[in-house]
Amino acid sequence: MGRKSIFKTLTLATILILFACYAFFNTFKLAESEIPIASRENLISSPSNSAPVKIYMYDLPRKFTLGVIKSYATARGGLKGPLTYPGNQHSAEWYLFSDLTREGRVGSPVTRVLDPEEADVFYVPFFSSLSLVVNPIRPGNGEVQKGLVYSDEEMQEGLIQWLEEQGYWRRNNGWDHVFVCQDPNALYKVVERVKNGVLLLSDFGRLGGNQASLVKDVILPYSHRIRSFDGDVGVESRKSLLFFMGNRYRKEGGKVRNLLFQILENEDDVTIKHGAQSRESRRAASQGMHTSKFCLHPAGDTPSACRLFDAIVSLCVPVIVSDYIELPFEDVIDYRKIAVFVDTKSAVKPGYLIKLLRGVSTERILKFQQELKKVKRYFEYEDPNGTVNEIWRQVSQKLPLIKLMINRDKRIVTRDLPEPDCSCLCSNQSGIDTIL
Template sequence: MYGKAAICLTFVILFLVSCSIYIGTVDLRSYFFPLLQSPPVLRSLCATGRPLRVYMYDLPRKFHVGMLDRRSSEEAAPVTMENLPPWPSSSGIKRQHSVEYWLMASLLYDGQDEDEREAVRVSDPEKADAFFVPFFSSLSFNTHGHNMTDPETEIDRQLQVELLEFLQQSKDYQRSGGRDHVIPMTHPNAFRFLREQLNASILIVVDFGRYPKTMSSLRKDVVAPYVHVVDSFTDDDPLDPYESRATLLFFRGNTVRKDEGKIRVKLAKILAGSDDVHYEKSVATPKNIKMSTEGMRSSKFCLHPAGDTPSSCRLFDAIVSHCVPVIVSDKIELPYEDEIDYTEFSIFFSMKEALEPGYLVNHLRQFPKSRWVQMWKLLKNISRHYEFQYPPKKEDAVNMLWRQIKHKLPGVQLAVHRSRRLKVPDWWRRKR
């Protein structure tokens, strides 16, 4: 009798657990996945299997590399691995919004084994998992006028109009409603005139600070890191890394920002007078970028308050400088967060905590040296995931982003399949 009762009870428990897993209330990965982590920060769900097959549209040069060199002719040969112009070394702060360039370059490059790549270009759209739209929307904003009254802004608007018309006439775009199309928009003002008309696509953004809640979300979009503008710290190997960095907390940048970025002015007053804190108002010039490079490399912690949007290039400058980021934000989105746990190498403060006099600095002064050294070592290990380079390398920023796109595709396919339920097939119309 007791045996039958035990069997029945076991069956009921298994049935309830199965139902919970099916509807998503129980996630067994949270119990078993820690056993599979190697290294501890990187947790890839789609790192194995064949590369993502990507079809890249062949757009006129004015939509992409033509903006790098306005003297180039639209009749020039198609962009290839051999004739791809390098990203200009004199671009300065524009480099931080160049994700679009590096993604395009990675698809042009064919000199790497497929098992080391997350995405490969295919020439047949029927064989593609995703479609890449090589429009440099961020560079277009930076190149064709920064405000609505600038006459050159009309060029940016016209490019957006032409691109939208091109996509709407594409059978591949029509088939999915654009859902399987990948479009970079990393500048907060990129594609600002017609952005909402491309909302169905997978957008590559740096955060959602300029996007309405009804438009973009982590469900379909990919958060990219800014491309760092300081030089990477490649020979960071002192005997005592903690003591070799004399400054406790470092910040150098513009203190006049919008929205949450207004906290920068308040922090300047709160942190003033601390001998071990360097908080300086600055603008991005080649000389100042070099000084920021030196300052981050000689500091234990680097402050990352919100800018005009929750994220900024400063966070990724800190990572490649192996300076432990101190993130002050209530709603920041971070790249690769389904694979990387930022709490393992960063410290987070709410806006309220950061504005409490003495709270932030006292916490950092009491931070255990051993724990800081662990974070420093981890920064050295994961900084490769924030490197944009050509040719691309395994596990660099470009490959990480393609893998993030791969993560979104099951949900994209689900949305495409559901949308087709409502469409009446042509043969049914003819039959009626």
């Protein structure tokens, strides 16, 4: 045997051994990928609720989904171009629907299933917020009489009728159904009938404590309406102390607005302007929010408003004057790190707010901005790891309580209850004047 043949043998042996090693290595890899996901997770961590929640989206009659967009366009002179959801602050319904419809969903906290029998929860994708505003203004009497007018109330009733024909709806008293009703008035006519479900909403303003709650439901952020600020933290380009632009006159809790205007409109470093929604005012608001240190968020007709989310994506520190506000994703976001809270009574004392904000150091403002940057993605509906994923994660977390209520409801016997059968989580916090 010559040197060459020794080398040949060695080379061959090496190749064979390498191949064997490769095969061996791959056997392990393959074996692992064949374990069902739930068990694979057990290998790594706890046997707790790790498997992604399975969601079934109802194939609703088209009139409840894309048909609403069409009706909206028709009422405004017809579709111009392809069917697209009109830009507005209540577009969660569109993003959630699109997400579940999308091919190749990965990294989502919920897995879409096409067989309802496999589902943990059922999503009802009615565009309830857009449906509310399909008619641009009050339609003429003639149109109403001719039945030509889109009727949101009829749509709501129609949805319930359709649901009541579904076995899965009746099966568990609706506890495992998820509805989106982001506009405070969405589904108003039928909310009493869907209240067992998980409601995705921005506000409890119009709902009773037995219809919606932090425990049962999920608070959604509004879609921000002005463009995000892409710059870095800093105060150099933010000369204005406080910015607000919006409707000066509101009902109920929103009455604080007029009072705030009165005490703030003569301050030099404050921009406070009355203005309605329009493309132009949005542009002005973007400009204002991107160049101010703080952005005022007073209550509107209900405690929430999209301005908060505009401020967040603008890295403009929100100053929240809305005593009853509930905030999205508060289990993962500590809002004290990104916003200033002031109770209404203090906020309307002349000089109080201005003195408070002028006293905040630059260092502190930068800290707020850094924190705002960290949580910004939670308020970006279009971020692949943004709002939509977080909403589904929140829905997933409801599953144990959903299952508990389903099982418990079915075995409850007749009894005399002195008060409603409620299980509550109560805060005994007496409240603070301001958090700064």
